[in-house]
Amino acid sequence: MNVDITDLKTVRLSQDGSAVIILDQTRLPGSEVYVSLSSAEEVWEAIYKLKVRGAPAIGIAAAYGIYVCSRLIVANTYDSFYSEFLRMKDYLASSRPTAVNLVAALDRMEKVVVAHSMKPVPEIVDLLRVESEAIRAEDAAACRKIGENCLSLLRPGMGILTHCNAGHLAVSEYGTALAPVYLGEERGYGFKVFADETRPLLQGARLTAYELQKAGVDVTLICDNMASVVMRKGWVQAVVVGCDRVAANGDTANKIGTLGVAILARHYGIPFYVLGPTSTIDLNCPDGDSIVIEERNPEEITDMWYASRMAPEGVKAYNPAFDVTSHDLITAIITEKGIAYPPFHMEDF
Template sequence: MLKDFEYLSIRYKDEKLEILDQRRLPDIEEWMESKTPEDMITYIKQLSVRGAPLIGVAASVALFVYVRDHPDADRKTIVEVSDQLRNARPTAVNLMNNIDTMIQLSQPDQDKRDYSAEKMAELAYSIVEAEVEMCRRMSEFGAELVQQGEGILTHCNTGGVATPGMGTALGVIRAAHRAGKQIHVYVDETRPLLQGGRLTTYELEREQIPYTLICDNMAATLMAAGKIQRVLVGADRIARNGDFANKIGTYSVAVLAKYHNIPFHGVAPWSTVDPACPSGKHIPIEQRAPQEVQGASGAFGSVRWAPKDSQTFNPAFDVTPNSLITSLILDTGVYDCQSFEKYVEQIKGNLS
């Protein structure tokens, strides 16, 4: 029914959906089975599954698994389950777009929507294949911008752990490295959850790409010293005007890059674009638990360094305004924000 597939962070084999527990990396590679929608929702919320493209893919396959295992489920129940998956995280629009594809919102006649296991398997696999191909194309587009010997700063994790396939910003880095451009990557640790320190370094080590891990507050010093020639980051939702939400701290990096005249690029597939969202002011920002700021946890265990009742501010994302963006690298090409907005309007016009 659903074809087997396997990528760095997600696989479907022998009718089992499994995800790599990102909380345990880099020291422990542990796969967890997702048998129910509730399993996948828990994995997404606890960040065992993270990265906007991967979240969308994982939820889509989880919805197929539910339909496969509940052949008598009626349309209403399937839609209710899809809504639960859709709401697992509020910012990553890939999740919403892919679930909408699974429940076939583009089909105006509800009675003709096909929620059979065979149809859901077809849709889920097409989503996986599309995300892999989009990663490949944006990686190639972005690698053409990278010059020989550049120092590249990246924030959070945007590779094969966060997507099926090459990755987004880290996919560009991979493609540039494979092209022999002798780049060096500077990796923000990315507080509070250390996705750069734990995950991006894990991926760079696997491919033997030269890198240096830094604390988030060291980027300005490196820029001033001329060590960084380009910034590549991912995105969880891109508004119609080119503003985009990404892991908290991205906005700070964009401000620093602007001051030091360093090109700053957001890299994402078309599934991350939200044409219905006019600007970054309209992007919902997820607020997370105070414990993530009060200490740290991972394969090494947990530690708390602040009083347990200390007041915290812990948004998962911030918004980078289009005025700070050199270009957006999509699977359809490279756009400054003015041309991006025109492109989105053109696509909307073609769909209407």
């Protein structure tokens, strides 16, 4: 039975405000397990270990998380409260360096603290809750608008390839790259989606295939190295991907493997669309070479998913979490504010 995908609450605040409740994505697709996070250490671990993932969802989790942690600060003065707030902010920001939404959300929360320095600490904490809920609501509205903007470029019955997971699980609602797919499904477009498995963490296989199938979308899972085959057969008319950081010149960091998909799309003349909220645009980052790329534990390549170690002991392994797609490979960058075409001037957003 198909479900309304928004019934899955990826990140939310507990009713009493004492915890962040997340859908543990490391347990999908086998089981839907919700985890309660009530300390800075738990929020940090959940972000680092990808229990919550996707740039917008990470930002929302961090905003909720620092609010929850702020409730626990014992401080008699504003200065002592602010000092502890900054310590927690820096700690949470260290969990994932590439996704700009993490730091952007934490910066927004800090601005609330600074702007209300003359208020009693309990009032500041209450305002932090309001701001965290605003961050979540703004993301939901942005995702729907991103979907509408991209849907204007697509036709019913198209074959669409996507990489990693930029769907409902990665945001508050609908997703970024998958938002037009869900809107199209609601309107009878009948898209046929090809989901790359996305090694080594298999976000495409575990998450994208899971949520699209759950929503009744026609989805076919393929290995990463099969993308060229389905493109050559003429089964793909558009590629849609999300983004974790967009540089000022349009260079885009996304999950490892995205660059290869972009190169293939260029070879076969297939439009390559990058979808994301304006919060992922980093105007302080001039180009892709300036984006810090997170490198993860080599065991994700050599050991994870296998009953016993798959690679020889002692072999070197390189495990970058992201790659950078050059702006000249991107057909359009689509945000909630519109569609940008080359040459990209991201400051216009």
